[in-house]
Amino acid sequence: MELFGDNKGKALKMKIRIERLDETNPTNPRSPNSNTLKTSKCPSNETKLVQNRNPMAVIRERRLPKGNLTLDLSRQDSTAGTDCCQRFSFPQLAALPTAAVPSGGEHRLSDFEKIKVLGHGNGGTVYQVRHRRTGCVYALKTLTADDALRRRQITREVEILRSTDSPTVIHCQGVMHTASGDAALLLEFMDAGSLESLLARRGIPFPESAIAGIARQVLHGLSYLHSQKIVHRDIKPGNLLVNTAGEIKIADFGVSKIMRRSLDPCVSYVGTSAYMSPERFDPDSYGGHYDAYAADVWSLGLTVLELHLGHFPLLPPGQRPDWATLMCAICFGEPPELPETASSDFRDFIGRCLQKESSKRWSVAQLLAHPFIAGWDHGESDLVFREIISPAEAPVES
CATH class of the missing domain: 1.10.510.10 (Transferase(Phosphotransferase) domain 1)
Incomplete structure (x- = not known):
């Protein structure tokens, strides 16, 4: 793959083999990415790159004044799904404990019936649900706390949703937690999608x-x-x-x-x-x-x-x-x-x-x-x- 260089039109030449360590599919331009990676030795530089380097630093340090810039990325298994969300086992609504403790005691998962899956996001699945008693329709976003990083992300997302109040920001109706740290966010339902x-x-x-x-x-x-x-x-x-x-x-x-x-x-x-x-x-x-x-x-x-x-x-x-x-x-x-x-x-x-x-x-x-x-x-x-x-x-x- 040949790619051309900087804005001045100068070509660059380099070969770098970058192997992704995260669970993200690099063939999907819309997939989230992390900065965790490992690289092989560059032909012009025998120094091994350490993990957690910013990817652009790899290119910047090995940039040569002439030639073509060639990046040879290792491919993931061709049988893997193109959507990064398919690489995880997301919890189904019915599988979440119905005894989850709701914030403020207002909602329980058992109060809602699942209508359909709306999509997958950062570490969770979004469902269209209906409140059994009132018939009101909501979006329910389930978030799995797989590790400490995910728990921090969930905490931050909940904090932001609870602190915002604007007609231009999605409104959170409630938050339900499980003992393991998983969360379910009850959000207003946007009926025309994205x-x-x-x-x-x-x-x-x-x-x-x-x-x-x-x-x-x-x-x-x-x-x-x-x-x-x-x-x-x-x-x-x-x-x-x-x-x-x-x-x-x-x-x-x-x-x-x-x-x-x-x-x-x-x-x-x-x-x-x-x-x-x-x-x-x-x-x-x-x-x-x-x-x-x-x-x-x-x-x-x-x-x-x-x-x-x-x-x-x-x-x-x-x-x-x-x-x-x-x-x-x-x-x-x-x-x-x-x-x-x-x-x-x-x-x-x-x-x-x-x-x-x-x-x-x-x-x-x-x-x-x-x-x-x-x-x-x-x-x-x-x-x-x-x-x-x-x-x-x-x-x-x-």
Whole structure:
């Protein structure tokens, strides 16, 4: 596999064999990744790399001035599922103890009947459930505490959901715990799925008027979260949920972080690699940390661009690359070409979001005032979006 080098057009040459140690499938560009890896010796350097190195450090240290950059990734078993969630044994709703202790004594798992599985997220399964007594429909997200790291992630997600109160953030109705540390989050049910599923059902890109309304809602959500010193770190179409009223809400805080201090650094290599910003792949180039708020803006930019193009924007349609291809496309690749029909305001908006240097990216507040967002009539853009949702709405099982 040949990949071309930096933005100045200089080619690089190197061979690195990277073997993933985590349970993530590297062929899935939307799968979460960890920074735990091991590498073989590089032909030009006999020093063995230690584990837990930032992957970009491997490339940076072995970069040569000329040639081609070649990354030879070891493949996982071809029989493995393409969805990372298939590599774990997620608990079924009925298998969770019905004697789980509910927060505040308000709910028990036995109070709900399972309707169907909605999807899989960071370490858990999401179900559509119905309250037996009231008939109200909710989303129930089960989280398994496999180890200390997962227990910390569950604790953090619960803390964030309990502390947030915004119409642009998914609302948590209650939390139930088991003695082993597993948790079940009772969430509001978004009846139109996610932007990812909506785009897939629609089959064609969204018009700019609808995209402007979508971006405005997500920006308001990020503005609220950032004001609470919360960085999401996994903004993508699949984590932006939609209802038939046209509301968009940010969900899945499994890898989010509460910035306790204003200058608190972010160093964790978490989230979905396809939507990570360049500095998140290579934080060592930025003093060992990155501006997590600016990283959320990058992810938003890619998400908005995906809605405009109808496919993941940094790769050809249908291509499902390995991790290294994604990394090089994000860190070294040129911005994707937009269709001739794209407006100048949209082009400029995307350019403000997808600056490779985080310090040059616009803030959420600046983007809310951008002509692409502020120039559209809010009522018109929201109406167009609702019209898109209606025919593509997935049927709800009863």
